[in-house]
Amino acid sequence: MKKGRVTITDIARELNIAPSTVSRALNNHPAIKKETKEAVKELAQQLDYQPNFLALSLLRKKSNTIGVVVPEITSHFFSAIITGIQDVIANSEYNIMICLTNESFEEEVVVIKKLLKMQVDGVLVSPASGTKEFDHFRALQKNGIPVVVFDRDCPGLEADKVLVDDYAGAFQAVEYLIKSGCKKIAHLGGPPNLSTTKHRLQGFLDALKSGNMSICEEHIAYVQGFSHEDGLEPAMTLLSSSNPPDAIFAMNDNIAISAMHVARKLGYNIPEDISIVGFDDEPHSSFFRPSLSTVWQPVYSLGMLSARIVLQRLKEDDVQRPFREEVFKPELVIRGSSR
Amino acid sequence: MKKGRVTITDIARELNIAPSTVSRALNNHPAIKKETKEAVKELAQQLDYQPNFLALSLLRKKSNTIGVVVPEITSHFFSAIITGIQDVIANSEYNIMICLTNESFEEEVVVIKKLLKMQVDGVLVSPASGTKEFDHFRALQKNGIPVVVFDRDCPGLEADKVLVDDYAGAFQAVEYLIKSGCKKIAHLGGPPNLSTTKHRLQGFLDALKSGNMSICEEHIAYVQGFSHEDGLEPAMTLLSSSNPPDAIFAMNDNIAISAMHVARKLGYNIPEDISIVGFDDEPHSSFFRPSLSTVWQPVYSLGMLSARIVLQRLKEDDVQRPFREEVFKPELVIRGSSR
DNA sequence: TTGTACGCGTTATCAC
DNA sequence: GTGATAACGCGTACAA
Numbered sequence: 166m167k168k169g170r171v172t173i174t175d176i177a178r179e180l181n182i183a184p185s186t187v188s189r190a191l192n193n194h195p196a197i198k199k200e201t202k203e204a205v206k207e208l209a210q211q212l213d214y215q216p217n218f219l220a221l222s223l224l225r226k227k228s229n230t231i232g233v234v235v236p237e238i239t240s241h242f243f244s245a246i247i248t249g250i251q252d253v254i255a256n257s258e259y260n261i262m263i264c265l266t267n268e269s270f271e272e273e274v275v276v277i278k279k280l281l282k283m284q285v286d287g288v289l290v291s292p293a294s295g296t297k298e299f300d301h302f303r304a305l306q307k308n309g310i311p312v313v314v315f316d317r318d319c320p321g322l323e324a325d326k327v328l329v330d331d332y333a334g335a336f337q338a339v340e341y342l343i344k345s346g347c348k349k350i351a352h353l354g355g356p357p358n359l360s361t362t363k364h365r366l367q368g369f370l371d372a373l374k375s376g377n378m379s380i381c382e383e384h385i386a387y388v389q390g391f392s393h394e395d396g397l398e399p400a401m402t403l404l405s406s407s408n409p410p411d412a413i414f415a416m417n418d419n420i421a422i423s424a425m426h427v428a429r430k431l432g433y434n435i436p437e438d439i440s441i442v443g444f445d446d447e448p449h450s451s452f453f454r455p456s457l458s459t460v461w462q463p464v465y466s467l468g469m470l471s472a473r474i475v476l477q478r479l480k481e482d483d484v485q486r487p488f489r490e491e492v493f494k495p496e497l498v499i500r501g502s503s504r
Numbered sequence: 505m506k507k508g509r510v511t512i513t514d515i516a517r518e519l520n521i522a523p524s525t526v527s528r529a530l531n532n533h534p535a536i537k538k539e540t541k542e543a544v545k546e547l548a549q550q551l552d553y554q555p556n557f558l559a560l561s562l563l564r565k566k567s568n569t570i571g572v573v574v575p576e577i578t579s580h581f582f583s584a585i586i587t588g589i590q591d592v593i594a595n596s597e598y599n600i601m602i603c604l605t606n607e608s609f610e611e612e613v614v615v616i617k618k619l620l621k622m623q624v625d626g627v628l629v630s631p632a633s634g635t636k637e638f639d640h641f642r643a644l645q646k647n648g649i650p651v652v653v654f655d656r657d658c659p660g661l662e663a664d665k666v667l668v669d670d671y672a673g674a675f676q677a678v679e680y681l682i683k684s685g686c687k688k689i690a691h692l693g694g695p696p697n698l699s700t701t702k703h704r705l706q707g708f709l710d711a712l713k714s715g716n717m718s719i720c721e722e723h724i725a726y727v728q729g730f731s732h733e734d735g736l737e738p739a740m741t742l743l744s745s746s747n748p749p750d751a752i753f754a755m756n757d758n759i760a761i762s763a764m765h766v767a768r769k770l771g772y773n774i775p776e777d778i779s780i781v782g783f784d785d786e787p788h789s790s791f792f793r794p795s796l797s798t799v800w801q802p803v804y805s806l807g808m809l810s811a812r813i814v815l816q817r818l819k820e821d822d823v824q825r826p827f828r829e830e831v832f833k834p835e836l837v838i839r840g841s842s843r
Numbered sequence: 844t845t846g847t848a849c850g851c852g853t854t855a856t857c858a859c
Numbered sequence: 860g861t862g863a864t865a866a867c868g869c870g871t872a873c874a875a
Contacts, residue, residue, distance in 0.1 A: 169565075170647070170868095172867095172868055172869085173868075173869070173870095174868075174869095182845075182846085183845065183846045183847075184846095184868090184869080184870095185845080185846065185847080185848095185869090185870075185871075186844085186845055186846075188869065188870060188871085189844095189845085189870085189871090192870085196844060196845085197844070197845085198844060198845085201844085201845085215620065215621050216621075216868085216869080217562075217623070217867085217868050217869070218567075218621055218622050218623055219558060219561045219562045219565075219567060219623055219867085219868080220562050220851090220867070220868035220869045220870095221868080221869065221870085222558045222561075222562075222851095223556075223558040223559050223561075223562050223851050223852070223853095223867090223868085223869085224850085224851055224868085224869055224870065225851085225869095225870090226508075226558075226851075228557075228558060237587070238577055238583040238586060238587065239580055239583045239584055239587060239787075241578055244577040244578045244583050245578055247577060248576070248577065248578060248604065251603075251604050255604075260601060260618070260622065261601075261602070262599060262600075262601055262602075263600075263601075263602045264590075265587065265590050265594075279599070281554070282554055282555075282557055283557050283599065284556070284557060284558060308509070392787065393787060393788065393791060419788070422788065422791050423791070425791075426791050429793070447788075448578075448731065448732060449732065449758070449761060449786075449788055452732060452761050452762070452764075452765050452792075453791075453792060453793075454768070454792075454793055509852095511851095511852055511853085512852070512853070512854095513852075513853095521861075521862085522861065522862045522863070523852085523853080523854095523862095524853090524854075524855090524861075524862065524863075524864090525860085525861055525862070527852095527853065527854060527855095528854090528860095528861085531854085535860060535861085536860065536861080537860060537861085540860085540861085555852085555853080556851085556852050556853070558851085558852080559851070559852035559853045559854095559867090560852080560853060560854085561867095562851090562852085562853085562867050562868070562869095563852080563853055563854065563855095563866080563867050564853095564854090564867085565867070844875100845874105845875085846873105846874085846875075847872105847873085847874075847875095848871100848872090848873085848874095849870105849871090849872090849873105850869100850870095850871100851867105851868105851869095851870100852867105853866100853867095854865100854866090854867100855864100855865090855866090856863105856864085856865085856866105857862105857863090857864085857865100858861100858862085858863080858864095859860100859861085859862080859863100
């Protein structure tokens, strides 16, 4: 009973039986005398015996850990997804290990290597905005580690995927802006490489086309990142031009809020002079004045489903089921920032 | 070279040497022939040998993992702290395991047990709002696991602590409100048990006292949680009473924003009729109209310092240095929601 | 019904 | 300089 934790050997010695018997008793092995079993269990309880997780992991070649790789967690978007993941995993035998890439491809590669070294059993990943190659993910798969991609797609990578129909969300938002009478609709897009950026842009373009509106190149701008600050300059360029738009469909709520901020500074009335629509529906977005129209995404469900898919893969083990691709439908939420 | 990962035994067999020699070569043991060393390293590289983390952990009785326990991560506050922690830990030999308690004492106990079972080497924790006893944390310490408490204090628990001077922050905010001419200052406090709630309340009370203002019980209300929704009803009660306040000092930005929302609905002009000050300085707070006056906290630094302290404890090992208690100073940020 | 022996992958210790 | 051996804690095939 010294410093170290109590092991089955300690219990065995105490009871004058073999460690293996203790092991069997603890694991409810059928062929074990009721009395020994009870004696063992009682002593184990009394000594507060805890099975050694590390030893079990080594023995089973299974760390019971699932890696979760995300660009960042300070936005509500990813933190809500992670909460969904966590709530599912917490009720399983697994633990999750959250890794941040800070939107950097290089850091992502490092993190994946780390997870590989740690022998995680599965990985959930939303790639960094700079990630164009996916060989690091394939390296996981080659080692038998199932990979589930969520929110941001990895084109060409064969894996389970849980995505959002960004195209439909964007299309719906822009279609609504057209119907509400906007004639010059601009788009503040995200980092160009991202699947979400591409799909939302395409939804924007197709909605314009289907509404017989002309597409004006100068009404499309891109932001460098996803924070409020990243939206200020592009919004300013857009709104202070000689041919300003009368509506903005922004990549996300932060950017939309920056645009609102800039628009007001320039003397625009919202929504009278300009309509603004965001994407994500962050909790505080409805508290702005005017409250922000936006596209809601089922973030929590997205996290939960991603986690469930990994757990199922882990259960199947060797069975080779085809990859799943689940696509959630976002929903337009009309509030005060648009006509 | 079948499914399993390549081990030092594989390399040893290939080279007709002993596994222990391979181990020494890989670890740059001084007494080892240059040629064997090079041969081993080359083959290891070629075979993409990865040391087995699990085996090492078992051998060293050290998981190289640090547990991080927080109530939630959807607020910017905790997610920014975690980002700070992660940025420090990422440059060490350790990994972090983030666990959410959802502000529940019961879940917190479960999570701590899990971390104990996983044999984490250290734990960073910010207790749930319902946590009043700390025996589960003491259980960690008894097992030789250093505990660092951050942001929310655990009174009576002997441990390293990284806190914020909530009292000073609150005092400063309320003192400012008094100086700006407010006569009836209300407080929207948090869940009563939390150290942060208590200290901010005390700062509020003492500032009133030092300003020779009377303290009006009906101008103090409490919210159940920290989201926008939690602030609506208490704010409504406060503002629709027969004796409404002309200023509100709120527990955090979310609650302050709810109060602004309610105030506007009731026809108040901000800040002419009522001043509102929050706490936290969330990134979007400056984008509200009027922009929110609030108390800024050095969240990222708080996370970094907490992580550094744990790392140092882990390095010291057996040395019994006295516990540290670091207190960060918050800063009042005056913006448009106050006179 | 229970004990013995072995292996999971690695390193430290003791031989040679 | 290098090889054999033990040990970390556990589960299990095999033997009794």
